[in-house]
Amino acid sequence: MTITISPAESQATTGSASTGTPIATPAERAARLVPLLAEGAAAADETDSFVAGNYALLKQAGLVEAGVPAELGGQGAGLAELSEMLRILARGCSSTALAFSMHTHQVAVPAWRWRQQKLQAAEPLLRRVAAERIILLSSGGSDxxxxxxxxxxxxxxxxxxxxxxxxxxxxxxxxMMTGAVLHEPEGESVLHFAVPMKAPEVRVLDNWRALGMRGTGSNDVLIQDLFIADAQVALKRKAGEWHPLFHIIATIAFPLIYAVYLGVAEHARDVAVDLARKRPPGEDALQLAGRMDTALQAARLAHGWMLSAIERHPPSAASVNEVMIGRALVAENAIRAVELAMELAGGAGFCRASGLERLFRDIQGARFHPLQAGPQSRYAGAMALGLPVDRIF
Structure with missing residues (x-):
């Protein structure tokens, strides 16, 4: 299935989906895609298949370039707008939203640096995203x-x-925006660069078999003896310790990634409520529904805290601490909300047909992004006690 968007609509910055005028915002565009994304979500999950068709829809809707500054040909969406876009996409397909959040943050970080730090080196990449709708990958999960x-x-x-x-x-x-470790007599460094995915030295392994988020295509990528010229190295930093660039990445990327998990929890809540309404309400159902909505609201508040961290602090150890505290609270409460949704739905939620058991599996991914529970607690504790955090990750 495809979605038709006119060239004028693709470039629009004002309007409303409900009035039939051009869709203005990334969130409105995402909302229009939700039923289309949902059509293949169960099949992708059951077959461990990448949601390739949904990526075609994202491109057609102009969401690939949503975070590119308008001056460079994009939609100029900020962090809050992009988060809302991803949260809504998750209501259609968790896997699509999570995979696309990786592209989205790889656009949002250089866009922020171009605007806030006047980093002209970011401009060619951003213009390519806008003009060619290329997809950027992150290897952050392994790097x-x-x-x-x-x-x-x-x-x-x-x-x-x-x-x-x-x-x-x-x-x-x-x-793929990635890096590699350089061993030198004075110590190990990490080089950062972009890897062209079509290069013959690069191979995507079809090995993503997971509990949840099965349609994300989160395969291993094998790089074998790829040449990267000196001019292609964007950054060289010490290995094993925080660098100012990673303060920016963490502060901007994780509110986007965790917007997806918030959307998954909201979707699960709605499914559970629909199932529960088919039965006469009892005291236990009231208790479960109330606890579910309380946990979900806690996740929303924590995510709002993540989004506003960059307004309270420039990217720094302090902003990372606040984002990661928010990340821990979003994960804890989103997971809890989906657990309660399963209980509220009863036996129907245990069956695949409802889609709730898939969301229950998908939400578990919130546990595994940096900073996981141990490092996050140690980071927050070191900040509280005025101790170094450079090597806590």
Missing amino acids: WIGGSGEARRVEGGYRISGRKAFSSGSPAGDL
């Missing part, structure tokens, strides 16, 4: 602060080899 893979110095650049796990959206990707 993060420690880095992974190996960079070997050769004339004019480096030879890169490595295996990048949890590469969500990999079958649709054009560029």
Whole structure:
């Protein structure tokens, strides 16, 4: 199934879906896609298949370039708007929304740097996203602060080899924003660069078999002896410790990623309520519904805290701490809300036909993104006690 959007509508910045005029915002565009995304969600889950058709819909709707500044050809959406877009997409297909959040934050970070730090080096990439609707991948799940893979110095650049796990959206990707560890006498460094996914030295492994989020295509990506020229290296940093760039990444990326889990929890709540209304309400159902909505509201409040962290602090250890506290609270309460949704739905929720058991599995992914429970608690504790956090990740 496809969605038809006229060129004028694709570039629109005002209007309303309800009046038939051009859809203005990424959230309105996302809402229009929800029933289409939902059509293949169960099938992708059951067959471990990447949601390729849904990515085509995202491109047609102009959401790929939503976060690119308008001056560079995009929609100019900010962090809150992009979060709302992803939260709504999750109501149609959890996997589509989560995989697309990785592209979205890889656009949002350079867009923020272009606007706030006047980083002109970000402009060519952003213009490509807007003009060509290329898909960016993140290898953060396997790289993060420690880095992974190996960079070997050769004339004019480096030879890169490595295996990048949890590469969500990999079958649709054009560029992977990643890194590799360079071993030098003075210590290990991490080089950052973009990997062209169509290069012969790059291979997407069809190995994503998981409890939930099965349609994300989060396969391992194998890189074998890929040449990266010196001019292609965007950053060189010390391995195993926070760098200011990662303060920016963490502060901007995680509110986007966790908007997806909030959307999953909201979807589960609605499914459970619909199922519960088919039975006469009892005291136990009232209790479960109330506790579910309370947990869901706690997740919403925590996510709002994440979004506003960048307004209270410039990207820094302080903003990372606040975002990661919010991330822990969103995960805890979103997971709890879906658990209660399962109980409220009763036996019907246990059956695949309702879709609720899939959402129950999908929400578990909220546990596994950085900073996980242990590092997050240690980071917050070190901040509270005035101790270093450079190596807590």
